[in-house]
Amino acid sequence: MIMKRAHSQWTYALLLSLFIVPVAYASGGEEKIANAFLWIAVLLLLAKMASLIEKVGQPAVLGELVIGVVLGNLFLVGIGVFEPVKHDEIIKFLAELGVVILLFQIGLESKIEEMREVGGRAFAVATVGVITPFVLGYLVGMLLMPGLDSNAYLFLGATLTATSVGITGRVFRDLGKLRTKEAQIVLGAAVIDDVMGLIILAVVSAIVTKGAVSVSSISIITLEAILFLVGAIFLGRLLAPKIGEGFSRIHTGIGMKFTIAISFCLIFAYLAHLVGLAPIVGAFAAGLMLEPVYFDRFEKPAINNDIKSAVVNADNEIKNKVEKVLQRHTAQHLDELVGPLGHFLVPLFFIVIGMQVKLETLFDPKILGIALAITFVAFIGKLVAGIVAGPVNKYVVGWGMAPRGEVGLIFAMIGKQLGVITEEMFSVVIIMVILTTLLTPPILNFLLRKESH
C-alpha cells in the first residue's frame, strides 16, 4: 500500500522531471573523472557503431581504426570537441592497458601444444613470411624515403612481419573454412610469426634505445628476448600451478581465478618492461603460460551444476554429451572472464591509434605513393611465404597471411614513441594495415569460392 502510493508519487515526479533544467556543476575536483566517464562511453559506442563494417565483410578492428582516424581529424573541418581526448592521461592509460589485455587474450587463445601440432609447415611459412617482408620493407623504405636513420627502416620492416591472428582467424571462421588445411597452416603460422615479430620488436627497440648495432650485441638482444619469452613461459608454467594451488586454499571463487590471471598478465607486462622489452611481450607470454587446467581447483561456471541436475534423469549417452559440452566451456571460462575487460579497453586502443593518423599527410601524393608501394611489398612478402606451405592451395595460405592488424600498429606506435617512426611513416603504416586488412577478405572469399567449384 505504502509502496503503491510512493509509486504514484514517483510517476507524478517523473512527469515533472521532463521540465527540470540541470542545475549548476558539482565540485570541480571530480570534473576530470566524470569527463573521462563520458569520453569512454562515447568512444565505446562509436567503436560499436563502426562494427557496421562487418556487414560488408570487414573485421570490426578496421571500423575502430577508421572511427579513430575520423575523430582525430575532425578538427580539419572545425570540430575541435575530440581534441582533448588525444592528450587525456586516463584515456591513454586505458588504451595501453587495452593492448596489454589484447595480447594476453591472444596468448591465452594460442596454446603452445597447438603450435607444436601444426608443425613444420606452419613454421616454414611463418619464417619466410617474416623474413621476406622485413627485408623488402627495409629496402623499399630506404629506396623511397632516403636519408632517414637506418633504425627507421628497421622499424618499417618490422611492422610488416606479423600476421594478425585475430583478423586471419575471423576471416576463415566467417567463411566457414576454419577446418581446412590451409586455415590450420595459416593460423599456426600467424601465431608463430607473432612470436617472431615480438622478438624482432624487442631486438629493434633495444637497438634504438641502447644504440646497439654490432652483430654480437644484436645476438645478445635476440638471445635476451628469446630467453625472456622462453624463461618467463617456463617459469610461469612451473609456478602457475603452485600459485593457483596456494591461492585456492584462500578462496576458490571466480573472482580469485580472474585476479590470478590478470595479475599474471600485469606482472609479466611489468617484468618485460623491466628487462627492456615492450609490456605486450610479457602479457603475451603470460597468456601462453596459463592453462585452464591450472584453475581446476576453482569454482566452475555457475551453470554447470544446474545443467547437471536438469539432466540427472537422462540416459547415459545424453549425460556424456552434456558433460563434454560443460568441460569444453569450462576450459574456455578464463577467456570469458577476461573478455569483458577486452571489450572495455581494446577498442579504446584502436581508436587512440587511429586518432594519431594525420590525414593532412595523406593529401601528399608522395606519401600515398610510398604507402601503396609498401602495401604491395607487404602482400608480396606473405604470398612468397605461401610457396613453402606444401601440397595445399598456396594462394589461400599466402593471402590468408596478409592482414596485419594489431601487431603492425603496435610496432608503429612503439616506433613513434621511441621517436624513430616519423609522422609520414606512421601514416604509411596505417594505410598498409588498412589496405592489407581491407583487401584480404574479398580476395580470400573469391579464392575459396572458386576452389569449392
Next chain:
Amino acid sequence: MIMKRAHSQWTYALLLSLFIVPVAYASGGEEKIANAFLWIAVLLLLAKMASLIEKVGQPAVLGELVIGVVLGNLFLVGIGVFEPVKHDEIIKFLAELGVVILLFQIGLESKIEEMREVGGRAFAVATVGVITPFVLGYLVGMLLMPGLDSNAYLFLGATLTATSVGITGRVFRDLGKLRTKEAQIVLGAAVIDDVMGLIILAVVSAIVTKGAVSVSSISIITLEAILFLVGAIFLGRLLAPKIGEGFSRIHTGIGMKFTIAISFCLIFAYLAHLVGLAPIVGAFAAGLMLEPVYFDRFEKPAINNDIKSAVVNADNEIKNKVEKVLQRHTAQHLDELVGPLGHFLVPLFFIVIGMQVKLETLFDPKILGIALAITFVAFIGKLVAGIVAGPVNKYVVGWGMAPRGEVGLIFAMIGKQLGVITEEMFSVVIIMVILTTLLTPPILNFLLRKESH
C-alpha cells in the same frame, strides 16, 4: 621436425635464462604506466589474500578495507613503499570507476519489480531504519564533537543510513537463510534504504556545495534528486529497449551487449555529476533501468546452443528443465559480463578507502570513544527499524539491517572530498563500518541458530 629442433633450442635457452640478469630500464616515458600495472596487480592480489577473512565468517569487503588500512599506515613503521599509491592519479581514477561499477552492479541486481513485491513492510523498515540513525547520528555527533559546521553532522548522520545490500545478502546466503521472511524483508528494505540514502546524499551534498539551508531549498534539492533518479529510470526504461533494438541492427554480439550496458552506466554517472549529484547515483539508476529482456535480440551465451544440441534426443521433461536453466542463466548474463570489471576495479576502491584511514587518530582515546558511541547509535537505529517489521523475528530483521559497508564509506569519502568530514570523523565512520560489518555475522548466526531449535 623443424618445430622439434626449435623446441629443443628453446629448452636450452630457458636453462640459460635462469642465469640471465635483467638489463637496463626501457624508455622512461612508459615508466608511469608500467608501474601502474605492477601496483594494480599487487593491490588485487593482496585484496584476494585478505579474503582469507571469509574463513572466519566475515565478508571479503572487510578484508579489503583492512588491507587498505594496513598498507596506508605501513609508513608508521618506516615502510614507505606504498605511499606513492595514495597520490597516483591512475589508481585514483580506477578506484572511482570501481565504485561506479559497484553501484551499477547493485542496481542491476535489485529490480524495481522485486522492490514492489516485498511491499509495505520493507518500506516501513527502510524508512524507520533511515530516519532513526540519521537523527541519532546528527545529535550524537553534535553532542560529542561540538563546534563543527552543521553540515558535518548532516554527513555523519547520512553515513549511518544505508544498509549494505551486498554484505546483508551475503550473510543470509552464507547461513542458508535467504528464503526466510526475515531475509526477504531485510533485502527489500536494504534496497529501498539504499535509494533513500542516495537521495539523502544528493540533498546533503547539494546543501554543502550550494550552501542551501532553507526548508524550501532543501525541498527543491530533494525533489531534484528524486526527479533525477525517477526521471532517469523512467526515460532509461523508455529508451533502453529502443537503443538496444537500434544497436542490435548494427551487431548482435556479446561485445555490443556489454558496451551498451557499460555506456548506460557511464553516461548516467556523468549526467548525475552534471546535475550536481554523485556519479554513483546515476550508475545505480542505470543498473535499475536495465532489464535482461532489453537484450533479447543479442547473442545468447555460447553454451546455450551446445547444451541444446547435446540434449536434442532427451525426452521433453528433461528438455524443459534444461531450457529453464538456460533461460535463468541467460537472464543473469549481463551481471556475468559486468562481473569481471567489478573484480578488477571494486577491490581497488575499498583498498584506496582503507588507505585513507590515519591510524594515529585511533590512538586518541577520545576519537575511539566517539567511534564506539556512533557505532552503538548505528546499531540502535537499525534495531528500532526491526520493530515495524510485523509478525517476524524482529531481532533478526534489526540486526540484519546493521552492516553498513559500501554506501557508508562512499558517503564518508564524498564528505571528505567536499571538505566537510574531518579526518577524525572519517576515522570514526571507518570504525563504525568495520564494527557493524564485523559484529553482525556472528550475532545473526547466533540468533538464527537459536531460532532453529
